[in-house]
Amino acid sequence: MKITRSAIFLIGIALLIIAAAPLQAEGKKQDKTGILLVTFGTTFPEARAAFKNIKESASRAFPDTPVKWAYTSEMIRKKMADKGKQADSPDRALEKMDSEGFSRVAVQSLHTIAGHEFHDLVKTVRKFENNADSIKEISISGPLLDGPESMEKAAHAIRKSVPAERKPGEAVVLLGHGTHHPSNSAYAALMWRLQTEDENMFIGTVEGYPGPETIIEQLGQNKVSSAWLMPFMSVAGDHARNDMAGDGKDSWKTLLSEAGLASRPVMKGFAEYEPFVDIWIDQLKEAIENKIKVKD
Numbered sequence: 001m002k003i004t005r006s007a008i009f010l011i012g013i014a015l016l017i018i019a020a021a022p023l024q025a026e027g028k029k030q031d032k033t034g035i036l037l038v039t040f041g042t043t044f045p046e047a048r049a050a051f052k053n054i055k056e057s058a059s060r061a062f063p064d065t066p067v068k069w070a071y072t073s074e075m076i077r078k079k080m081a082d083k084g085k086q087a088d089s090p091d092r093a094l095e096k097m098d099s100e101g102f103s104r105v106a107v108q109s110l111h112t113i114a115g116h117e118f119h120d121l122v123k124t125v126r127k128f129e130n131n132a133d134s135i136k137e138i139s140i141s142g143p144l145l146d147g148p149e150s151m152e153k154a155a156h157a158i159r160k161s162v163p164a165e166r167k168p169g170e171a172v173v174l175l176g177h178g179t180h181h182p183s184n185s186a187y188a189a190l191m192w193r194l195q196t197e198d199e200n201m202f203i204g205t206v207e208g209y210p211g212p213e214t215i216i217e218q219l220g221q222n223k224v225s226s227a228w229l230m231p232f233m234s235v236a237g238d239h240a241r242n243d244m245a246g247d248g249k250d251s252w253k254t255l256l257s258e259a260g261l262a263s264r265p266v267m268k269g270f271a272e273y274e275p276f277v278d279i280w281i282d283q284l285k286e287a288i289e290n291k292i293k294v295k296d
Contacts, residue, residue, distance in 0.1 A: 041071030050271035157275035178208025
């Protein structure tokens with residue numbers, strides 16, 4: 001059978017189209033950007049309003065960018081698994097995003113300070129910088145308190161989130177998780193910053209410094225008789241409901257009462273307040289629009 005020049009030309013065009021198809025698919029693959037929100041986690045349904053709020057805010061800010069979740073707490077992940085609910089670790093979440101073809105990933109920490117949980121997250125992200133199949137660009141944005149600029153933003157967000165019903169002379173006591181990690185010092189630094197404008201703003205911790213004895217002593221020195229208790233955590237989970245506002249003998253509400261101080265707990269994590277969420281959204285915008293790190 002004789003093949004004409006026209007047939008050879010058409011066959012050549014067809015081969016070029018076939019060869020270009022994978023390249024076109026690869027080009028589309030490179031444009032797939034995703035967001036991974038990483039939190040300690042919670043099993044309290046009531047506290048999940050905070051997660052819903054920040055995910056909705058991220059989806060509004062980036063309507064065409066899928067938002068995924070990861071929990072750093074192995075204990076929380078196990079409890080959720082026991083209830084038949086899926087909760088990925090950061091490592092597993094990034095593995096899934098890699099297999100789903102995401103080429104650019106912005107990881108946003110929802111932790112309060114740069115403690116053990118955050119540094120473990122950094123190690124996980126670093127692993128995917130050079131060992132992923134699809135992910136070519138990945139970034140990680142810091143926790144709420146990771147430097148002077150973020151400290152100033154957090155102080156502003158706190159002032160905007162104080163209950164409007166607060167009366168003159170009433171204190172606001174924010175309760176953070178606390179840690180033995182050196183980053184625990186961020187709580188005291190932020191309290192000092194707040195007290196330069198309002199002497200009755202305090203920050204205590206469940207597992208670090210300052211503890212309840214220190215804060216109660218300072219409340220007494222300021223002749224405060226009533227305080228608002230607010231969780232300084234992204235969600236109002238176990239620590240807020242038990243360690244802060246519970247009826248147990250070691251809860252902050254009980255300890256303040258024994259010291260002759262009235263208290264009014266507020267059961268909202270700071271991820272339920274827009275001024276705090278705006279901090280994370282701004283960090284994500286910077287990462288996605290400008291500074292996602294390019295893998296070598």
